[in-house]
Each structure stands twice: as C-alpha cells, then as structure tokens.
Amino acid sequence: MPEPNFSDARFLRRLKERDRVAWAELADAYLSQLLRAARGMGFTIEDSQDLAQSAFAALIEGIGRFEGRSHIRTFLFGIFYNKVSEHLREKQRAEENDPIDEVMESKFDLQGKWRQPPLDIEKKIFSREARQMVEKCLETVPRAQRIALYLRAVSEMDTTEICNKMQITPTNLGVLLFRARNYLRECLERMGLKRG
Amino acid sequence: MYRCSEIVRLISSEEYLTAGLLKRLGIRLHLAACRNCRRYARQLRALAAALREAAGPVPAAEIETAKRLVLERLAQKP
Numbered sequence: 681m682p683e684p685n686f687s688d689a690r691f692l693r694r695l696k697e698r699d700r701v702a703w704a705e706l707a708d709a710y711l712s713q714l715l716r717a718a719r720g721m722g723f724t725i726e727d728s729q730d731l732a733q734s735a736f737a738a739l740i741e742g743i744g745r746f747e748g749r750s751h752i753r754t755f756l757f758g759i760f761y762n763k764v765s766e767h768l769r770e771k772q773r774a775e776e777n778d779p780i781d782e783v784m785e786s787k788f789d790l791q792g793k794w795r796q797p798p799l800d801i802e803k804k805i806f807s808r809e810a811r812q813m814v815e816k817c818l819e820t821v822p823r824a825q826r827i828a829l830y831l832r833a834v835s836e837m838d839t840t841e842i843c844n845k846m847q848i849t850p851t852n853l854g855v856l857l858f859r860a861r862n863y864l865r866e867c868l869e870r871m872g873l874k875r876g
Numbered sequence: 877m878y879r880c881s882e883i884v885r886l887i888s889s890e891e892y893l894t895a896g897l898l899k900r901l902g903i904r905l906h907l908a909a910c911r912n913c914r915r916y917a918r919q920l921r922a923l924a925a926a927l928r929e930a931a932g933p934v935p936a937a938e939i940e941t942a943k944r945l946v947l948e949r950l951a952q953k954p
Contacts, residue, residue, distance in 0.1 A: 703950050707943045712934055715942060720931040729942055736946045784884070792879025797912040798919060814926045832890070833927045839890060854889035861888040861920055868923075 686752045695743050695752075707736070710753060714760055720834055721764065722818065722826040735760040758845075765846040768824045778822070780859045783866060798865070801872035810868075817867035825860035828853055878906045883913045887920060 685691065686706065694702035711732055718728035738759045739752075746755065789795045818826065831842045832853075843850055878886070883906050886892045892903055907914050 698950055700947060700950065704943065704947060707946045711942045711946070712939045715934040715938055716931065719934060725938060729938070729945070732942050733945055733949070737949055740946075740950055784881075787884075788879070788881040792881040794880050794912045798916045800915065802915075802919060802922060810926060811930050814923075814930045818927075818930065829927065830931070833924045834931050839893060850894070854891050858885060858889040861923065862884075864923060865916075865919060 687748055689748065692746070692748050692752075696746075698740075703740075706752070710756055711736075714756070717760070717830070717835065718764075721830045722821070722823055723767075731760060731763050734763060761845045764827060765848075768827045768846050769848065778859050780863050780866070784858075784862055799869055799872065801869060813868060813871050814864075817864050817871065820867055821860050821863045825856045825863065828856035829860040829864075832857060878902050880906075880910060880913055883907070883910070884916060887913075887917055 686709070691702060695706070714732040714735060715728050718731045719725070723731060735756050739746075739756055742755075746752070787794060787796045821829070827846075828842070831837050831846070832839070837845070839850060839853060842848075843853055846853075848856075883903060886895070886899075886903060892900060895903070907917060
C-alpha cells in the first residue's frame with residue numbers, strides 16, 4: 681500500500697499545529713497496522729487498543745520535539761515495541777521452565793533419535809483450510825513465546841533486530857522460538873489425530 | 877554427526893541461522909539422511925506460512941474506535 685509522504689516538512693508542521701485532518705490521516709495509515717500487530721501477538725482487543733493508544737499518545741505529546749530525522753512510522757512503532765517488550769520480558773521471567781521442554785525431551789531416546797517421530801499430517805493440518813486450527817492452537821501458546829513467534833514469522837524482522845527492539849539475548853529469543861513452534865506443532869498434531 | 881534432538885532444537889530455535897559453515901553442513905547432512913527430521917523441518921516451514929495467513933485484518937469497527945480515541949486525545953489541551 682503506498683503511503684502518503686508523512687516525512688514532508690509541511691505535513692510535520694500540520695501535526696505540530698495539532699491539525700485534526702493531518703492526525704486523522706496518520707491514524708488511518710498506522711492504527712490498523714498497530715492493532716493488527718498487537719492482535720497477532722496475542723493481545724486481547726482491549727490490550728491491543730491500549731498499546732495502539734499509548735503509542736499515539738506518546739507521539740501527540742512528543743511531536744513538538746520530533747525533528748523528522750527518522751520516519752514517523754519508526755517513531756510510532758518504536759514506542760509500540762517498547763511497550764510490547766515490557767510484556768515479553770515480564771512474562772518470560774515467570775516462565776523459566778516450560779512444560780513443552782519436557783514434552784520435547786520425551787520425544788527422543790537416549791541416543792537422541794526420534795522415539796515419537798512427527799506424524800504425517802501435513803495434508804490435514806498445514807493446509808489452507810487449517811487457519812482456524814492454527815488460530816485455536818495459537819491461543820495455547822504463552823504470551824512471550826507468541827510475541828517472539830509473531831515478530832519472527834509474521835513481521836519477518838531479522839533476529840538481531842528483534843533482540844535489539846525487545847532487549848533480549850539471542851539465546852532467549854531462540855528458547856522462545858523453540859517453545860512456540862513446538863507448542864504449536866504439537867497442538868496441530870493432536871488436532872490432526874482427532875480429525876482421523 | 878548431529879542427533880535428531882539437536883537438529884530439532886537447531887531448526888526450531890533458528891540457531892542454524894547464525895551457525896558457522898561446518899555446523900550448517902552437519903545439519904544438511906543429517907537432513908539428507910533422516911526422513912523424520914526432514915518431515916519436521918517441512919512442517920515448520922508450512923507452519924510459518926499458516927501463521928502469516930492466520931494474522932488476518934483487524935475489524936473496521938476496532939480501527940474506528942481507535943481513531944476516535946486518538947482524535948479525542950488530540951482535542952485535549954496540551
């Protein structure tokens with residue numbers, strides 16, 4: 681989607697003058713992106729609204745000091761990711777051990793070979809119609825893991841960028857991704873079995 | 877030679893992305909020889925595609941509410 685030129689000096693001046701039309705344009709361009717990202721990370725509708733609102737509130741407050749050196753979208757998403765990162769680290773601390781670790785351990789024998797190999801369920805569960813199942817299984821993935829998975833799989837940021845924005849180490853990110861993906865795969869495998 | 881359990885960890889955590897040449901080669905060799913791990917890797921790739929699809933658009937009403945709130949905040953005295 682082509683975006684209007686929000687970096688334009690004239691547009692920035694309108695924002696600083698609290699021009700309602702200019703702010704409405706900005707809201708039209710980015711609110712849906714912010715909300716979509718928050719929902720994709722597993723935040724409730726209310727929490728997603730809060731995140732999007734606090735990003736915009738910070739921009740409204742800080743626009744006077746904004747010099748337009750970075751893109752306004754970068755600024756907005758910067759605040760948004762900051763808030764998200766608080767959730768990520770806070771939840772992560774509470775989850776130093778995760779049940780999925782044991783599940784994964786039990787899948788291999790002492791030589792590290794598959795004891796319970798992955799089932800051949802691609803056609804049943806990883807098909808286009810499987811969207812609902814994926815959504816259902818996503819709900820069982822803990823918050824911090826889900827945030828990490830969203831950033832990596834959907835937003836397609838690279839791992840360095842995610843670690844910088846979320847202020848976590850690459851090792852932490854790796855653990856979150858390992859858990860999230862295996863939670864999800866396990867859940868889909870179970871659902872695939874139920875379908876027969 | 878890597879064990880299946882190690883391959884699963886390397887792939888799902890994406891540790892292989894930052895791995896050196898030798899490690900990467902080891903992973904490739906294992907995958908070439910191991911059907912189960914190949915299937916696992918394939919399923920994770922399919923999962924990534926399914927995730928992108930699952931992140932559907934936000935209902936228009938939610939966006940409208942958000943916009944109204946932003947403009948209300950703007951109208952407040954600075």
